[in-house]
Amino acid sequence: MIGGALGTALRREGVARQVIAFDCDPAVASRAVERGAADVAVSDLREVADTQIVFVAVPLDQIVAVCRLLISYLSAETILTDVGSVKAPVVASLERIAPPVRFVGGHPMAGNEGSGIEAADPAFLRGRPYVITPTGFTDRQAVTQLADVVRAIGMTPLVMQPEVHDRLAALTSHMPYLVACAAVLSAAAEPESLGVGGPTFEGFARIARSPVTLWGVITRMNRDEVLRALREFRGRLDDIEKSLETNSVEPLLERAHDVGQTFAGLRSR
């Protein structure tokens, strides 16, 4: 999904002279070409040896293994980057094994509840943040080059430490996903309730039906930050519950409303 969306955007914006698709399933790489996500599909990794940037868009728990395999094919000019949803452990593993290949961790904060090439849609990238997570070991020029590519496809590069990414992603993505799961499970305790679900429930149900295998790995690899975010969440839910009991919930709802407005303002800029 993310690889296909990036490939399509790179081609549409004329950023890349050529986009090459590789997948362990050759049919998927061919499908990427048919959908306009790549110029050519290759089945031999030697054919990616001369690329300027390799985007590794594979399941989070396979990024390190796939990059390890790739590195022997790449030259020192190549920038190797991943799009995984958890950064600290991936970056820590790869910055040790990548050199002389230049590795930079990345995470486009975009997507939908689907997965695979058929769910790839470059529209979901536009205007969204693309986090880039260098460390003291990262080649500065590679960071600049990746940020330039990110801007060229209409996304906003945000440079931060891998650990900061993981804390913020736990708060804005991993915790909200788990909270949506808990909410739909509570509603399902009354089987009739699904029949009356309106737009609020629809949003939660959409989040809950995103791929379980992906989320199982994300929440495991970022467990400490996820548990910390859940503790923060419980504190805010306690505040809301107490204020309901004393008929004074509005000030908290106002603050939540303001956060929602601020966020909408950031996205529409």
Place this chain on the structure above:
Amino acid sequence: MIGGALGTALRREGVARQVIAFDCDPAVASRAVERGAADVAVSDLREVADTQIVFVAVPLDQIVAVCRLLISYLSAETILTDVGSVKAPVVASLERIAPPVRFVGGHPMAGNEGSGIEAADPAFLRGRPYVITPTGFTDRQAVTQLADVVRAIGMTPLVMQPEVHDRLAALTSHMPYLVACAAVLSAAAEPESLGVGGPTFEGFARIARSPVTLWGVITRMNRDEVLRALREFRGRLDDIEKSLETNSVEPLLERAHDVGQTFAGLRSR
């Protein structure tokens, strides 16, 4: 928002010979006509005396007062119905004072995060449930007539007791709203986090920025069911948190995924 959407749908589907708009602010009623949500705007309640159905689409805490005022203008042939988000207290008050006017409680499970006539969009009604909440005091024929109108505008009538509606609405709407507020407040504890918010956070932020005055009244009027739904939610969140600690979260995520799929299946039928 709801009144304007219903008026537009009633006119488009040719269900009503005439749709009459009344608002305490005459400019709003005129705007409804301009937007195609009504055929005429009136500023004197005597002009609604002969209507077959009156939809009272006003803030939840004003429904009873507005209906009390309206009743003296209406004939025994008129069906009086509201679109409030909490049903038991509204229905209990109105079924005592409405006769000989025939009152039926109702709640279209539809809308967006906006409010007012400018946010009215009949598209959000299509395919959605419209809960109708008769009691032992309700005229059966009025229920049938309202259900026919609901079907004619492409919505699905669901008949249930007011108390059942309020329990299910707490689980699928009121609790999820509060949970979304708690989640955006937790994220906002780290000001940088808003910058990295992706599609999951966007859904939560959209819910959190729906009108606070509306939600303050809803959560107050349905407080017992809301608190019960929050307790159920906390139980499911505890389950998820414990399973994260023992690296066994997938079965719960699978169940949440299945609820999300089931819900999507119900809506696409």
